Amino acid sequence: MYTGLKVMATTLSAKRLRKELIALQRDPVENITARPLESNILVWHYVLKGAKGSPYEGGYYHGKLKFPPEYPLKPPSIMMLTPSGRFKPNTRLCLSMSDFHPETWNPMWSVSTILMGLQAFMLDSAPTLGSIETSLGQKKKLAASSMAFNLTSPLFVQMFPEIRCMRLVRVSGLGQPGKVSRVQMVEECRGRDLEKTEG
Secondary structure (H helix, E strand, C coil): CCCCCCCCCCCHHHHHHHHHHHHHHHCCCCCEEEEEECCEEEEEEEEEECCCCCCCCCCEEEEEEECCCCCCCCCCEEEECCCCCCECCCEECCCCCCCCCHHHCCCCCCHHHHHHHHHHHHHCCCCCCCECCCCHHHHHHHHHHHHHHHCCCHHHHHHCHHHHHHHHHHHHCCCCCCCCCHHHHHHHHHHCCHHHHHC
């Protein structure tokens, strides 16, 4: 459970986002991991796991949501940081649930609904500001190299240790069927010198 928040919930936005964090911890959304910075609850980082059967399968896509102090009355900005072949990295995305379109924003939407919408839009080919066009082959190649890219980011490594850990387990072969349980894999991974394992 992620409990290291240093920002006090003194505003409507902070209170709402704390509730959303608790809801995500209690009822995680498949293929989505999201949490705020410990130092600022208005800035969230997420990882979308590429959908099976799509060109993004096997990919892990790190991105950022920046919520305004007026949230949930106003929408967040949305960025993807990992190259995907669908969105230009480090660029605000123009989506109906982003700060580009406050007129279509619904205050009932949450972090999870925003990220599910982003996940669905990623599979669409409709152009928008911040999107790019690439071949299926390029998308697959970027999916295969996405984790290596993410692991160059100290913030990703710090915020998503469980994703990094599961990659190490997969690379080490501990995840072979019949060898060890998932719990044992994670415990083994945590017990290793992670820096040496990746080198």
